[in-house]
Amino acid sequence: xxxxxxxxxxxxxxxxxxxxxxxxxxxxxxxxxxxxxxxxxxxxxxxxxxxxxxxxxxxxxxxxxxxxxxxxxxxxxxxxxxxxxxxxxxxxxxxxxxxxxxxxxxxxxxxxxxxxxxxxxxxxxxxxxxxxxxxxxxxxxxxxxxxxxxxxxxxxxxxxxxxxxxxxxxxxxxxxxxxxxxxxxxxxxxxxxxxxxxxxxxxxxxxxxxxxxxxxxxxxxxxxxxxxxxxxxxxxxxxxxxxxxxxxxxxxxxxxxxxxxxxxxxxxxxxxxxxxxxxxxxxxxxxxxxxxxxxxxxxxxxxxxxxxxxxxxxxxxxxxxxxxxxxxxxxxxxxxxxxxxxxxxxxxxxxxxxxxxxxxxxxxxxxxxxxxxxxxxxxxxxxxxxxxxxxxxxxxxxxxxxxxxxxxxxxxxxxxxxxxxxxxxxxxxxxxxxxxxxxxxxxxxxxxxxxxxxxxxxxxx
Amino acid sequence: xxxxxxxxxxxxxxxxxxxxxxxxxxxxxxxxxxxxxxxxxxxxxxxxxxxxxxxxxxxxxxxxxxxxxxxxxxxxxxxxxxxxxxxxxxxxxxxxxxxxxxxxxxxxxxxxxxxxxxxxxxxxxxxxxxxxxxxxxxxxxxxxxxxxxxxxxxxxxxxxxxxxxxxxxxxxxxxxxxxxxxxxxxxxxxxxxxxxxxxxxxxxxxxxxxxxxxxxxxxx
Numbered sequence: 001x002x003x004x005x006x007x008x009x010x011x012x013x014x015x016x017x018x019x020x021x022x023x024x025x026x027x028x029x030x031x032x033x034x035x036x037x038x039x040x041x042x043x044x045x046x047x048x049x050x051x052x053x054x055x056x057x058x059x060x061x062x063x064x065x066x067x068x069x070x071x072x073x074x075x076x077x078x079x080x081x082x083x084x085x086x087x088x089x090x091x092x093x094x095x096x097x098x099x100x101x102x103x104x105x106x107x108x109x110x111x112x113x114x115x116x117x118x119x120x121x122x123x124x125x126x127x128x129x130x131x132x133x134x135x136x137x138x139x140x141x142x143x144x145x146x147x148x149x150x151x152x153x154x155x156x157x158x159x160x161x162x163x164x165x166x167x168x169x170x171x172x173x174x175x176x177x178x179x180x181x182x183x184x185x186x187x188x189x190x191x192x193x194x195x196x197x198x199x200x201x202x203x204x205x206x207x208x209x210x211x212x213x214x215x216x217x218x219x220x221x222x223x224x225x226x227x228x229x230x231x232x233x234x235x236x237x238x239x240x241x242x243x244x245x246x247x248x249x250x251x252x253x254x255x256x257x258x259x260x261x262x263x264x265x266x267x268x269x270x271x272x273x274x275x276x277x278x279x280x281x282x283x284x285x286x287x288x289x290x291x292x293x294x295x296x297x298x299x300x301x302x303x304x305x306x307x308x309x310x311x312x313x314x315x316x317x318x319x320x321x322x323x324x325x326x327x328x329x330x331x332x333x334x335x336x337x338x339x340x341x342x343x344x345x346x347x348x349x350x351x352x353x354x355x356x357x358x359x360x361x362x363x364x365x366x367x368x369x370x371x372x373x374x375x376x377x378x379x380x381x382x383x384x385x386x387x388x389x390x391x392x393x394x395x396x397x398x399x400x401x402x403x404x405x406x407x408x409x410x411x412x413x414x415x416x417x418x419x420x421x422x423x424x425x426x427x428x429x430x431x432x433x434x435x436x437x438x439x440x441x442x443x444x445x446x447x448x449x450x451x452x453x454x455x456x457x458x459x460x461x
Numbered sequence: 462x463x464x465x466x467x468x469x470x471x472x473x474x475x476x477x478x479x480x481x482x483x484x485x486x487x488x489x490x491x492x493x494x495x496x497x498x499x500x501x502x503x504x505x506x507x508x509x510x511x512x513x514x515x516x517x518x519x520x521x522x523x524x525x526x527x528x529x530x531x532x533x534x535x536x537x538x539x540x541x542x543x544x545x546x547x548x549x550x551x552x553x554x555x556x557x558x559x560x561x562x563x564x565x566x567x568x569x570x571x572x573x574x575x576x577x578x579x580x581x582x583x584x585x586x587x588x589x590x591x592x593x594x595x596x597x598x599x600x601x602x603x604x605x606x607x608x609x610x611x612x613x614x615x616x617x618x619x620x621x622x623x624x625x626x627x628x629x630x631x632x633x634x635x636x637x638x639x640x641x642x643x644x645x646x647x648x649x650x651x652x653x654x655x656x657x658x659x660x661x662x663x664x665x666x667x668x669x670x671x672x673x674x675x676x677x678x679x680x681x
Contacts, residue, residue, distance in 0.1 A: 023661055060475045073645065079467040131667055132658035148658060155660045178656060178664040185668070190578050206642065216654040216669025219615050223646070224578070234471065245634040256657075260598045260633070263669070264649035271645055275574075277611040278646055292474035296481040 003351040006326040016152055020323050023151050024314040030257025031311060031365070037259070038249070048246045049368045052305035055204075055238055056295065062204040062237045063286065069207030073269020075282040086287050087118035090196070090229060093283055094124050097227055099193035103185075105211070105218035106130040107198030108146060108308055109231045109287055111330045112343065115196070126196075127188045129217035131181055138165045144324030144332065146310040147255050152323055185217070195221035195279070199232035200307070201247055202284075205240045208268040209284065212251060212261045219263055228267075228279040233287050235304035247307060250367040254309035290343040299378045303338050305368045312362035312372060318355055327352060334362035338375040353379040409446075416444055509596045509629045514677070516599030520652030521665060522673040529681025530556070534563035537588070537621060540674050541568065544619050546585035550576065554590045554608040556623060561588060573609055587613030591622040591650075591675070594629040595636045598651055601675065602636050605646040614650060620670040622650075626679045 010016060035041050055062050067077045080086035094102060102119060104110065104126055116126040116137075128137040132149035136142065139161055143149030150158070158177055163170045168180045197218055201210040209230050211218045222228045238247070244266075252258040271278045294300045313319045313333030324332035328348055329340040337352040353376045362372040405412050418424075420440050443451075517524045525540060527533045537560050541549060550571040551557040561570055571584060589610035593602035601622050603610045614620045630636045640647050654669030665671050 019660075026661060057479065059479070060472045063472070063475075079471050081467050081470055085467060129668070130658070131656045135658065148661070150658055153659075155662075158659055174659045174662040175664050177659055178667045182667055186582055190582065214655045214657075215667045216615055217667075219611075219648065220668055223611050223615070234475075242634070242637060245632075245637055248633055260600060260649070260651045262651050262653070262655050266640070266647040266649070268642075268645050272606070272643070275609075276605060276645070277609050278605065286471070288471045288474065292471060292478050295475060295478040298482055301482070 002328060002348055003326065003355060006328060007322045007355070010322040010326045015154065016323055017321065019152060019154065020320055023145070023148060024320045027147075027257060027310075027314040031254060031314070032257075034253040034257040034259060038253070044246050044249050045367055045369050048250050048307075049305060051238055051243050051246070052368055056235065056301055056304055059234065059237070059292075059295065062239055063234060065204040066202055066207060066237050067286075069205065070202075070209075070269060070282075070284055071207070073207050074271075075207065075269045075284050078283060078285045080285055080287050080289070082289050083113035083287075086113045086231065086285055086289070087115055089285055090115060090231070091118055091122045091124070093227070093229060094119065094194050095122060097193055099124055099227075101188060101192045102126045102194045102196055103129050103189055103192040103221050103225065104133075105195070105197045105213065105221040106133055106149070107196065107231055108330065109198055109233055110196065111143065112289065113231075113287065115231070127185070127192070129185050129188070129221060130213075131178060131215060131217075134181055134185065135161065138162075142325070142330075145313060146308055146331070146333075152325065189220050189224050192225045194227045194229060195223075195225040196229045196231065197221050199230050199236050199284075200251065201244060202232055202237045203239075203241050203244065204237055206268055208241065208266050210244060211265045211267070212248075212263070213265075214256070214258075214262045216263060219265055222265055222267060223278050226279055227281045227283070229283040229285065230267075231285045231287060233289070233304075234291050235306075251307050251309050254307075254311040254365070254367040290345070294342050297378075299371075299374055300342060302370045303335075303342060303375060305370055306335055306339070307368060308335075309367055311365040311367065315361040315365045317357060317359060317361065327355065334372045334376075335370070338372055338379060341379055350383055353377075353383065413444070413446060416440065509631060510626050510677070512596040513594050513599060513629050516596065517652075517675055518599075520599045521655075522599060522652045522675060524675045524677055526677045526679070528679045530559060530563070530678075531681075533623065533676055533678050534560045536676060537561070537623075538564040538567070540621060540676070541586055541619075544586065544672060544674075546619055548584045549586045549588060550581070550584050550613055550617065552587075552589040552608045552610045552613050554610075554623075557588050557590060557608075560623065573613065581612065581616055584617045586619035586621060587615075587617040587670075588621045588623070589613050591624040592628060592641075593636050593639060594624050594675070594677075595631075595633055595649075596629055597632045600633070600636070601650040601673075602640060603648045603650065604641050604644040605648075606641055606644040611646055611648065614648065615669050618666060618670055619672045619674070620650075621674045621676060623676045623678055626677060 070077055078089045080089055102124055119126045128134045135150040135158055145151040155172060159170050162168050162177055162180055166180055166184050197211055199209045200212050252261045270282050294303050312335050316334050319333040327336050329336050331339045337355050340352055341349040356376050358373045360373050514524050525536050527536045548569045548571060550573055551561045591601040592604045592607055603614055605611060653665040653671055653673050654667050655665050656667040657663050
């Protein structure tokens with residue numbers, strides 16, 4: 001199993017685990033501090049989830065409303081059934097405009113469709129401009145965290161990378177490294193013909209797209225090049241402009257522990273007068289890529305309520321130990337373990353629903369109250385129904401035996417006594433490989449009960 | 462047309478999948494018109510200007526309060542001089558132009574419409590107005606329909622924003638209700654550009670301005 005292998009590699013990497021512990025703990029603390037200032041956090045979560053549920057129940061209608069309003073404001077809306085179609089649309093738009101360089105701000109959807117590789121095949125150079133994404137791209141790697149893509153790299157590694165790729169002197173000063181990236185990327189911004197961004201929220205009522213960020217690279221991406229292309233999953237739409245308030249309260253606090261990120265860009269179509277600033281064209285690509293299928297049941301549908309804050313990653317005891325790369329998917333952590341198998345269907349991703357202890361920490365921190373453990377169990381059940389569970393016969397036999405014994409107290413007692421005397425334990429290699437099985441108590445509760453525990457009175461009574 | 466096919470197919474897939482679901486919703490949630498989540502605002506209403514200034518400091522922005530344009534021009538000159546700014550670009554807003562021209566000598570005043578991209582990149586400071594301030598979060602709101610502030614508030618390392626004390630809203634929700642639908646770009650700015658992408662160490666001014674200075678102007 002590749003997940004198991006990669007997880008083991010990650011667990012052996014002390015530096016990675018130190019960085020993960022530091023980052024996830026810090027984000028968890030900042031999140032808690034940010035929530036403490038909000039009088040009715042639970043109410044905000046409920047309201048946001050209700051808005052998402054309402055939208056998803058009428059997703060066709062809201063997408064059509066969004067499209068009509070965005071087009072009325074001057075945007076061109078494109079529909080992509082899958083990753084290949086989205087890459088095709090974007091590649092064609094770039095080629096038609098003679099684009100050689102494309103600047104990109106952070107977009108998980110673009111990672112999902114492997115856009116960079118598709119653009120490169122057409123001879124177009126994609127340049128990631130978010131500092132973390134830029135580092136990851138220069139290193140030829142993939143992001144390991146939704147919010148902090150280069151969380152797995154140390155300052156020293158980044159300094160060596162910049163010295164090699166940007167020709168600057170080695171420096172252990174983070175501000176110097178950031179300044180070098182600013183300098184290098186300014187040139188790329190100046191020469192780019194097309195800017196590609198993601199979308200955090202799309203308002204049906206007005207045709208507005210909203211992009212949140214801290215660095216300013218998304219603002220540069222969406223205002224400097226002549227053409228701006230925004231890629232969004234179809235689930236990003238919300239009904240009303242006023243709905244933005246509650247999501248702006250939830251997302252930054254959950255993601256980075258900020259009351260608000262440094263920038264929000266609310267973009268509605270293209271410029272109204274020739275003397276206005278901004279791109280001449282706005283293209284919006286609506287991506288399905290498996291999302292519409294998740295609508296079929298209420299359990300899977302809630303996956304589409306996700307606002308990509310990353311709080312569940314920071315809270316997850318599995319993610320905190322192994323980081324994002326071991327998941328082998330664009331979306332890591334608890335949300336990745338439910339999202340990826342549904343987007344990709346089969347293959348390696350079918351292992352991911354098992355990459356969880358079902359502790360429920362993800363559900364507790366989720367700003368839109370997605371019951372991730374319920375979705376994990378649903379996907380596990382589906383895997384079993386498909387016959388993907390390997391030791392299916394043995395497992396069934398074991399559960400049949402368990403049910404038989406547990407329903408018969410005398411048989412259980414006899415078996416426990418026999419096991420204790422003979423010191424034999426059931427063969428549970430898959431379980432005991434990673435955990436210690438507790439030894440049987442010298443006297444069982446039933447035996448103690450019969451030997452007088454029944455007659456003891458509670459001393460506190 | 463292929464794209465038209467995609468649109469119909471996606472909408473059809475959404476409708477058929479939604480129709481398959483017969484189960485009741487797994488979470489009981491209040492209706493979106495309900496009252497939940499309205500309480501995120503600061504419970505005690507206090508002086509808007511004081512609260513706004515407090516939040517500006519909290520998010521790493523600077524603030525200078527002035528009364529009237531004469532005072533504002535003097536303050537602007539001081540802000541720019543202290544920050545070591547020489548090449549200064551102002552937006553096309555009338556008040557910004559008046560303030561810049563009242564500042565006196567010592568600055569190279571550039572005009573946005575005459576600057577190449579590279580020249581804009583080498584300017585020291587951009588001066589714009591802000592249409593709204595948000596007391597709850599220390600946020601500035603800039604609307605594209607009002608002036609050309611999109612690049613000037615982003616590209617130079619110093620951004621000075623002139624804001625009237627009469628334009629401070631209480632909360633994010635209030636600001637969203639007030640922004641003009643005529644603007645194709647509305648930008649919310651809370652403090653300087655920042656990143657924590659390298660070992661979670663905070664650096665300001667990574668792509669946008671390192672310094673955001675609000676010139677808070679009371680009518681004389």
